[in-house]
Amino acid sequence: MTSRELAAMMQRSPAECHKALVKEYGRYVYAIVYNKLRGCGTNEDMEECVSDVFADIFLKCDFDLSAENDIKYLISTIAKRKAIDRFRSISAKAKHLTDTAEDDMKELVSDFSVDEHVDRSVLRQVLLDKIDELGEPDSTIVIQKFYYNRKYKEIAQSVKMTDTAVRARCSRALGKLRTKLVEIGMTI
Amino acid sequence: MKDMKLFDILENAENNSMDRLIDKCPEISDKQLDKILAMSEKKYKMKKKGLRSTMSENVIKMNGNDFVEGVEHSRRPAWLAPLSIAASVVLVAGIAIGSTVFMKKNNKKSDNDHVIVPGVTVTTSTVKDTVTITTAKNGKVVTSVVTVPSSETGTMAVDAEVTTSIEPVVSNETWDVVDLAGDWQYQTASDSNTLEYNPDTNGYVTINTDSTYVYYSDDGKLVSSGNIITGYEEIGGTRHKTISFYNGGSEFGFGGYYDGNDVDVISLGNGGTARLVRGNYMVSPSNSAFVGKWTYQVSPDGFTSVDQKSSYNGVIEIYPGGVYKYTNPYGDVTEGATRVGYEKIDGVRRTTIDFYYNTEFYFGGYYDPSNPDVITIGNGGMSRLIRSEDTNEIYNGDSFIGSWSRGRCGIEITKNGDKYDVVIQWAGSAQDGSEWHYTCYYDEGSGFLVSEATGVKKYITYSAEGSTEEIKYTEGRAKFAIDDGLLVWQDLDEHVADGMMFELF
Numbered sequence: 001m002t003s004r005e006l007a008a009m010m011q012r013s014p015a016e017c018h019k020a021l022v023k024e025y026g027r028y029v030y031a032i033v034y035n036k037l038r039g040c041g042t043n044e045d046m047e048e049c050v051s052d053v054f055a056d057i058f059l060k061c062d063f064d065l066s067a068e069n070d071i072k073y074l075i076s077t078i079a080k081r082k083a084i085d086r087f088r089s090i091s092a093k094a095k096h097l098t099d100t101a102e103d104d105m106k107e108l109v110s111d112f113s114v115d116e117h118v119d120r121s122v123l124r125q126v127l128l129d130k131i132d133e134l135g136e137p138d139s140t141i142v143i144q145k146f147y148y149n150r151k152y153k154e155i156a157q158s159v160k161m162t163d164t165a166v167r168a169r170c171s172r173a174l175g176k177l178r179t180k181l182v183e184i185g186m187t188i
Numbered sequence: 189m190k191d192m193k194l195f196d197i198l199e200n201a202e203n204n205s206m207d208r209l210i211d212k213c214p215e216i217s218d219k220q221l222d223k224i225l226a227m228s229e230k231k232y233k234m235k236k237k238g239l240r241s242t243m244s245e246n247v248i249k250m251n252g253n254d255f256v257e258g259v260e261h262s263r264r265p266a267w268l269a270p271l272s273i274a275a276s277v278v279l280v281a282g283i284a285i286g287s288t289v290f291m292k293k294n295n296k297k298s299d300n301d302h303v304i305v306p307g308v309t310v311t312t313s314t315v316k317d318t319v320t321i322t323t324a325k326n327g328k329v330v331t332s333v334v335t336v337p338s339s340e341t342g343t344m345a346v347d348a349e350v351t352t353s354i355e356p357v358v359s360n361e362t363w364d365v366v367d368l369a370g371d372w373q374y375q376t377a378s379d380s381n382t383l384e385y386n387p388d389t390n391g392y393v394t395i396n397t398d399s400t401y402v403y404y405s406d407d408g409k410l411v412s413s414g415n416i417i418t419g420y421e422e423i424g425g426t427r428h429k430t431i432s433f434y435n436g437g438s439e440f441g442f443g444g445y446y447d448g449n450d451v452d453v454i455s456l457g458n459g460g461t462a463r464l465v466r467g468n469y470m471v472s473p474s475n476s477a478f479v480g481k482w483t484y485q486v487s488p489d490g491f492t493s494v495d496q497k498s499s500y501n502g503v504i505e506i507y508p509g510g511v512y513k514y515t516n517p518y519g520d521v522t523e524g525a526t527r528v529g530y531e532k533i534d535g536v537r538r539t540t541i542d543f544y545y546n547t548e549f550y551f552g553g554y555y556d557p558s559n560p561d562v563i564t565i566g567n568g569g570m571s572r573l574i575r576s577e578d579t580n581e582i583y584n585g586d587s588f589i590g591s592w593s594r595g596r597c598g599i600e601i602t603k604n605g606d607k608y609d610v611v612i613q614w615a616g617s618a619q620d621g622s623e624w625h626y627t628c629y630y631d632e633g634s635g636f637l638v639s640e641a642t643g644v645k646k647y648i649t650y651s652a653e654g655s656t657e658e659i660k661y662t663e664g665r666a667k668f669a670i671d672d673g674l675l676v677w678q679d680l681d682e683h684v685a686d687g688m689m690f691e692l693f
Contacts, residue, residue, distance in 0.1 A: 018232075022228065030216055039196065052228075054225070055229075058228065058229075059232060120197050120200075121202060124197050128198070139212065147212075148213065
């Protein structure tokens with residue numbers, strides 16, 4: 001969807017436009033937000049953040065829709081920034097409510113490591129490659145199960161299989177993945 | 189690595205990894221999307237409302253249906269609140285005590301300070317709940333009579349009378365009524381209105397320069413006439429000019445104050461209910477202050493104040509008896525009469541001098557006695573006259589001799605018998621230039637060097653082989669003047685040097 005298409009839709013009906021936006025990009029935004037908040041936020045936090053993202057997008061629609069660009073990139077940027085803000089907010093809240101032990105003070109010294117960052121990026125690529133090598137629907141089942149933490153029932157609906165079949169395929173896919181990772185020196 | 193949950197490394201993915209994760213993201217149910225949409229709409233409306241409020245600078249108004257969410261909790265030390273309260277109490281108490289002390293200090297009266305001297309005479313008497321207040325004239329004598337009757341309960345059976353007399357400090361000095369000469373309208377306040385609002389006319393008073401006056405009623409009948417006596421009074425620490433009109437020279441008629449705030453108003457009495465307002469100025473001031481020679485300066489460009497930049501516009505000579513002679517920059521002479529008078533501007537009387545040519549107004553200006561060497565012409569600050577009465581004594585024909593220059597133009601003046609040779613060289617570029625030759629005589633009447641058809645203009649070009657000359661015209665006419673030490677060249681043929689002033693080398 002381009003900005004101009006969105007503008008035309010806004011002129012017809014802002015409410016319908018908002019609904020269409022959420023339907024079109026809800027999953028997209030959710031995935032981005034989930035990626036940032038997976039380690040610290042609850043489902044409610046993620047829903048709050050996704051709704052914040054769309055609220056900002058709606059505001060943006062009111063003021064600037066002159067470009068011909070695909071608004072996907074705009075939405076992606078807003079989603080990432082909102083998710084990072086939410087991540088900081090949640091982390092800050094956790095830090096405020098946690099008594100810092102004297103022994104933990106050393107951890108306050110920069111927690112960012114360039115080497116670790118690069119390692120994680122390479123590992124992420126390798127892991128995704130190996131998961132892709134499992135083929136469909138196993139790669140989707142593995143990701144939804146272990147990354148998105150979905151229940152087998154939910155995954156079954158997503159891949160249009162039975163719960164039992166999903167559970168079996170997931171088990172086999174995980175075994176295959178473990179083997180592939182062991183071959184390159186990674187363990188699950 | 190062993191302890192790390194492997195799928196955790198998919199968090200914070202970069203773009204390409206993120207795209208792959210998005211592809212595999214589970215579908216979001218319609219119910220969940222509707223919930224997100226509802227939340228988004230709610231937040232959107234709140235943000236939009238807040239944005240509008242901010243843009244229109246309105247205050248935020250909340251009602252019972254609004255709520256605040258997403259507020260971060262923060263913890264502050266428990267002792268901070270009571271400490272802040274205590275500090276606030278101390279601060280408020282300090283301000284209150286300090287203010288009280290300060291006000292008390294300011295209210296203290298020393299023995300000598302803050303004595304208010306009344307400027308009026310007030311007599312107050314209390315008779316059976318009736319109070320009578322009488323105001324006498326001019327503040328000559330101030331008498332206060334205060335009678336305190338017995339109280340109804342009889343506990344204060346005091347009947348006292350206090351009499352106080354305060355004499356204003358009257359000076360024997362007098363001042364001249366010449367400035368007041370003219371016709372004045374005697375105004376009194378109508379009903380309960382002030383003098384400013386539709387006053388009644390009580391007659392007319394003519395004040396003469398010889399300190400006499402004549403007072404006619406509104407229908408033209410003589411009311412009184414006599415002498416005017418002026419003086420000063422100091423009331424309440426302020427010195428006032430007083431003026432008293434004596435009928436027949438001995439009987440006091442009326443009097444008042446002339447404070448000069450408005451040069452055309454004399455306040456009668458001190459109740460603010462009567463005054464004289466000048467209608468016409470009877471006597472013109474003398475023109476003796478203007479006699480002499482003045483240089484006429486104008487703004488060179490029409491918008492720069494003549495105070496900042498001026499160019500020469502001729503000379504005006506003012507003679508006793510109200511006659512003037514104006515010589516413009518080209519030597520043309522105009523003669524006529526001057527008329528000196530007054531003009532009231534913003535309540536201030538200013539001396540004016542008008543120049544007439546054949547009974548028609550020519551131009552006029554203002555004269556400020558505090559700046560006696562300047563006559564401001566018009567109101568725009570674009571022209572003025574500068575006194576140069578000694579010019580004739582300082583400048584003569586020989587005063588022009590020398591080398592004068594401005595920019596690329598140089599003027600060489602030398603004496604040749606009883607004449608003066610003037611050579612002007614004006615460089616155009618490295619290869620060309622113009623040259624003028626004049627033979628002039630000194631005109632004592634105007635103070636100019638004058639060339640009558642003696643000028644020759646040449647255009648000269650320079651090359652490696654030498655120079656070539658081309659005569660542009662002959663019988664050229666020009667005049668040269670000295671204005672405030674600077675040479676003015678008036679080219680009467682081409683006016684190439686209008687507005688230029690040349691400095692002596």
